[in-house]
Amino acid sequence: xxxxxxxxxxxxxxxxxxxxxxxxxxxxxxxxxxxxxxxxxxxxxxxxxxxxxxxxxxxxxxxxxxxxxxxxxxxxxxxxxxxxxxxxxxxxxxxxxxxxxxxxxxxxxxxxxxxxxxxxxxxxxxxxxxxxxxxxxxxxxxxxxxxxxxxxxxxxxxxxxxxxxxxxxxxxxxxxxxxxxxxxxxxxxxxxxxxxxxxxxxxxxxxxxxxxxxxxxxxxxxxxxxxxxxxxxxxxxxxxxxxxxxxxxxxxxxxxxxxxxxxxxxxxxxxxxxxxxxxxxxxxxxxxxxxxxxxxxxxxxxxxxxxxxxxxxxxxxxxxxxxxxxxxxxxxxxxxxxxxxxxxxxxxxxxxxxxxxxxxxxxxxxxxxxxxxxxxxxxxxxxxxxxx
Ligand code: 2IP
Ligand code: CA
Numbered sequence: 001x002x003x004x005x006x007x008x009x010x011x012x013x014x015x016x017x018x019x020x021x022x023x024x025x026x027x028x029x030x031x032x033x034x035x036x037x038x039x040x041x042x043x044x045x046x047x048x049x050x051x052x053x054x055x056x057x058x059x060x061x062x063x064x065x066x067x068x069x070x071x072x073x074x075x076x077x078x079x080x081x082x083x084x085x086x087x088x089x090x091x092x093x094x095x096x097x098x099x100x101x102x103x104x105x106x107x108x109x110x111x112x113x114x115x116x117x118x119x120x121x122x123x124x125x126x127x128x129x130x131x132x133x134x135x136x137x138x139x140x141x142x143x144x145x146x147x148x149x150x151x152x153x154x155x156x157x158x159x160x161x162x163x164x165x166x167x168x169x170x171x172x173x174x175x176x177x178x179x180x181x182x183x184x185x186x187x188x189x190x191x192x193x194x195x196x197x198x199x200x201x202x203x204x205x206x207x208x209x210x211x212x213x214x215x216x217x218x219x220x221x222x223x224x225x226x227x228x229x230x231x232x233x234x235x236x237x238x239x240x241x242x243x244x245x246x247x248x249x250x251x252x253x254x255x256x257x258x259x260x261x262x263x264x265x266x267x268x269x270x271x272x273x274x275x276x277x278x279x280x281x282x283x284x285x286x287x288x289x290x291x292x293x294x295x296x297x298x299x300x301x302x303x304x305x306x307x308x309x310x311x312x313x314x315x316x317x318x319x320x321x322x323x324x325x326x327x328x329x330x331x332x333x334x335x336x337x338x339x340x341x342x343x344x345x346x347x348x349x350x351x352x353x354x355x356x357x358x359x360x361x362x363x364x365x366x367x368x369x370x371x372x373x374x375x376x377x378x379x380x381x382x383x384x385x386x387x388x
Pocket of ligand 2: 159161162163279304305
């Protein structure tokens with residue numbers, strides 16, 4: 001057996017641990033006064049910070065991303081170099097000096113590096129470094145001990161903090177009766193997804209909600225979900241799918257507040273549409289059966305937003321298809337073999353440079369039930385949205 005083959009259990013365990021550590025960092029940045037002050041600091045227009053501290057929210061994102069990369073790469077060297085996220089780890093100050101944020105061998109060395117990015121704020125740097133180097137206990141049940149997976153055949157997408165704007169705003173919103181929070185900290189997710197390099201199919205997804213529940217006024221506990229979806233085997237955290245999903249007259253579709261009126265109008269009579277923040281959160285709601293689907297017609301989500309939840313939806317018999325491609329197929333009556341329409345994580349869809357290339361350029365529809373997908377495409381197709 002190849003030296004890069006590892007127990008699937010160990011891989012899932014490591015990725016869940018990394019997501020828990022990420023959630024700890026996300027919570028700490030809101031809980032520790034030192035860090036919160038930096039996180040919510042408003043910069044005046046035109047103000048240039050002479051040092052590196054200019055954008056702490058980016059540092060929080062980058063630090064989470066680098067910690068995940070470090071922890072997973074250390075355990076599974078074959079994955080190093082194939083763990084990707086949105087953020088660059090380079091910070092450049094107004095003088096043109098550059099620092100690369102990374103996890104160093106010891107907490108002291110990491111704190112020293114962070115302190116340079118944080119303009120000498122040693123206290124904040126030490127708090128962060130302690131969490132970065134901490135051990136996070138996690139227990140994973142349900143994966144056969146002899147299942148193996150070859151790490152050299154995988155790529156990984158990370159969204160360190162999805163729904164950054166809700167994270168910075170830090171508000172708490174109660175869920176509606178059906179269990180959807182339209183905005184607020186619940187919509188923040190850490191997303192880590194692994195896909196097969198050979199064909200871009202998502203195989204493993206971890207979704208971590210650092211702020212799942214409020215404890216007292218300011219405390220929060222999180223929750224994580226994982227799903228492993230190998231060829232004929234599918235195993236996940238025991239998700240109690242929402243019972244309501246079987247009894248809804250009109251399917252409930254989550255949409256972004258930036259969705260176009262044309263799409264909203266086309267959905268309106270036949271579906272209940274609801275707004276919620278966070279691409280990852282909306283996808284989690286579909287996986288949990290809180291809603292039936294998530295539609296976004298614009299190219300504003302990225303591979304790192306969708307890879308982890310896609311593995312879940314696939315495991316439930318659903319998926320995430322490229323919206324405009326699906327509408328095109330519908331218009332030529334070739335629907336519905338969805339395999340060609342699924343978002344693939346090995347290939348670029350967007351244009352331009354850098355992260356733009358990895359956007360889900362065709363828009364997406366996420367679903368569990370094929371009948372719901374067909375209904376959505378049918379209605380959007382009839383409304384002639386298939387030319388965009
Ligand atoms: C964002 C975030 C936004 C979402 C957007 C994502 O990722 O999830 O909430 O927009 O598509 O790219 P919306 O909430 O309107 O669906 P990030 O927060 O990581 O930039
Ligand atoms: Ca995101």
